[in-house]
Amino acid sequence: MTGSVPxxxxxxxxxxxxxxxxxxxxxxxxxxxxxxxxYVTVLSIALAYGWNIxxxxxxxxxxxxxxxxxxxxxxxxxxVVNWHWYWMAAALAGGVLALLLAIPLGYVMLRLRGxxxxxxxxxxxxxxxxxxTAIPATGSGSGLFLPPGSGITxxxxxTLAICVGAIGLTVWIDRSAFGLRLQALREDEQVAATLGVxxxxxxxxxxxxxxxxxxxxxxxxxxxxxxxxxxxxxSSRLDLQSIVMAILGGLxxxxxxxxxxxxxxxxxxxxxxxxxxxxxxIFGGLLVVLLIALPRGIVPAFAARFxxxxxx
Amino acid sequence: MTEPLLVVEGVSVAFGGVQALGDxxxxxxxxxxxxxxxPNGAGKTxxxxxxxxxxxxxxxxxxxxxxxxxxxAPHRIARAGIARTYQIVRPFGRLSVVDNVAVGALVHAxxxxxxxxxxxxxVAFVGLGAYADRPASSLTLTQRKRLEVARALALRxxxxxxxxxxxxLTPTEMDGMAEFVQHLSERGIAAVxxxxxxxxxxxxxxxxxxxxxxxRRIAEGDPAAIQTDxxxxxxxxxxxxxxx
Numbered sequence: 001m002t003g004s005v006p007x008x009x010x011x012x013x014x015x016x017x018x019x020x021x022x023x024x025x026x027x028x029x030x031x032x033x034x035x036x037x038x039y040v041t042v043l044s045i046a047l048a049y050g051w052n053i054x055x056x057x058x059x060x061x062x063x064x065x066x067x068x069x070x071x072x073x074x075x076x077x078x079x080v081v082n083w084h085w086y087w088m089a090a091a092l093a094g095g096v097l098a099l100l101l102a103i104p105l106g107y108v109m110l111r112l113r114g115x116x117x118x119x120x121x122x123x124x125x126x127x128x129x130x131x132x133t134a135i136p137a138t139g140s141g142s143g144l145f146l147p148p149g150s151g152i153t154x155x156x157x158x159t160l161a162i163c164v165g166a167i168g169l170t171v172w173i174d175r176s177a178f179g180l181r182l183q184a185l186r187e188d189e190q191v192a193a194t195l196g197v198x199x200x201x202x203x204x205x206x207x208x209x210x211x212x213x214x215x216x217x218x219x220x221x222x223x224x225x226x227x228x229x230x231x232x233x234x235s236s237r238l239d240l241q242s243i244v245m246a247i248l249g250g251l252x253x254x255x256x257x258x259x260x261x262x263x264x265x266x267x268x269x270x271x272x273x274x275x276x277x278x279x280x281x282i283f284g285g286l287l288v289v290l291l292i293a294l295p296r297g298i299v300p301a302f303a304a305r306f307x308x309x310x311x312x
Numbered sequence: 313m314t315e316p317l318l319v320v321e322g323v324s325v326a327f328g329g330v331q332a333l334g335d336x337x338x339x340x341x342x343x344x345x346x347x348x349x350x351p352n353g354a355g356k357t358x359x360x361x362x363x364x365x366x367x368x369x370x371x372x373x374x375x376x377x378x379x380x381x382x383x384x385a386p387h388r389i390a391r392a393g394i395a396r397t398y399q400i401v402r403p404f405g406r407l408s409v410v411d412n413v414a415v416g417a418l419v420h421a422x423x424x425x426x427x428x429x430x431x432x433x434x435v436a437f438v439g440l441g442a443y444a445d446r447p448a449s450s451l452t453l454t455q456r457k458r459l460e461v462a463r464a465l466a467l468r469x470x471x472x473x474x475x476x477x478x479x480x481l482t483p484t485e486m487d488g489m490a491e492f493v494q495h496l497s498e499r500g501i502a503a504v505x506x507x508x509x510x511x512x513x514x515x516x517x518x519x520x521x522x523x524x525x526x527x528r529r530i531a532e533g534d535p536a537a538i539q540t541d542x543x544x545x546x547x548x549x550x551x552x553x554x555x556x
Contacts, residue, residue: 187404193386196419
């Protein structure tokens with residue numbers, strides 16, 4: 001017994017507190033490029049946390065959570081442009097709208113399983129995107145300008161707060177009865193049901209939370225871009241990036257999306273600085289190697305090593 | 313006279329053109345050990361699926377503690393007091409043994425901590441105490457069978473549906489399982505055990521037996537009556553030779 005795991009557990013809270021303070025003070029010292037990079041990193045990690053609830057904990061692989069990000073973006077833009085709300089209030093409304101939309105959608109979509117759910121969500125995201133752009137007020141395909149004024153710093157703090165909230169939510173889920181029910185239905189839905197788990201309700205709750213987070217983040221992104229159009233906010237690149245982060249870090253783990261996100265951004269930045277022409281190729285190759293070496297992700301691989309060392 | 317704990321009345325299920333269950337009826341009383349025997353494909357698992365709410369019957373009624381439970385969602389039936397195990401063991405592989413059992417214990421516990429405590433007791437009760445914190449995927453087949461039973465017991469059921477609990481066990485382990493079921497019966501938990509073979513044990517511990525063959529009930533009675541029933545002998549051993 002080396003006690004490494006209890007030590008790590010005790011170290012988490014102080015470490016987290018220091019990290020949050022550093023992240024809060026960061027904009028004071030960073031240049032424009034660095035703060036943009038920091039914003040996009042925190043955004044992707046927060047998106048990965050949102051995705052991890054329905055796909056990591058409940059085991060429903062979604063390729064459509066970005067739809068809720070797009071809905072949040074457009075809702076915020078429309079409210080700010082037409083009703084002149086303060087943008088954070090509008091972004092909050094965007095998040096609530098995404099949540100309300102997710103409940104009936106989840107009721108229908110979560111009847112599908114495995115690859116059918118994954119494909120269904122992909123199609124659903126396209127449908128939402130077309131519907132949103134069909135509303136004349138969104139400027140259809142040509143996009144929507146937002147009034148300038150709110151700087152990147154405000155957007156960054158909003159996103160950081162949601163990211164911290166999403167991590168806190170995940171910590172709670174991981175320890176709660178709700179989380180145990182989700183993991184049980186991920187492993188075997190029928191057995192979970194015959195053991196008294198109300199699977200439909202648990203799934204829809206998870207789906208709603210996995211929509212609320214991107215919904216809240218979307219408003220910040222609209223402000224960050226100051227001009228939004230469908231391709232920018234229903235971004236499959238952002239969607240895929242956050243999914244890869246969560247998988248690389250460890251599906252259905254508390255720290256997976258964070259570790260996966262940090263590792264990915266660090267590698268990507270280092271490669272980009274040195275091999276600007278071919279960095280994506282090297283990055284892709286590295287990702288393949290990492291996933292082959294650690295098929296369950298970084299966090300489970302290290303957890304297993306610590307458990308072995310401490311002799312449990 | 314009150315109604316028996318479980319009443320199955322004229323239940324029929326067809327899969328396409330195959331009649332999996334045809335007009336099957338049976339009654340199980342509180343604390344009774346009830347054996348459901350029949351060759352492979354007789355409809356035992358189908359009947360368990362109907363009772364546990366996984367499958368809706370085409371016709372017929374299932375009543376538990378006086379209320380019809382046809383059309384109830386499986387979780388509601390589980391909470392009402394019917395627990396089941398699966399013929400092919402289905403542990404939540406990535407969860408620990410305790411957490412596997414805690415899922416069922418959540419039905420009665422107020423907090424997850426309490427559910428885990430209750431689960432530890434049940435895990436120790438079925439003899440898996442030493443493996444409580446291991447992932448369920450690391451258990452052997454015999455241990456997984458016990459885990460199935462432990463998960464079901466954590467629901468504190470009045471009725472336990474045991475689908476082929478004896479399959480894959482050694483004779484000694486079968487005796488252990490039989491003793492265990494008798495012990496539960498003494499505590500007032502009724503058990504319906506679906507069993508293909510192992511007649512020696514069935515005859516020893518069952519209070520009553522129903523024999524299914526090709527989805528139909530061909531006999532019912534106590535062990536002594538079943539052993540001499542010509543229909544049962546025919547189902548298991550084939551028709552007597554002409555003129556023999």
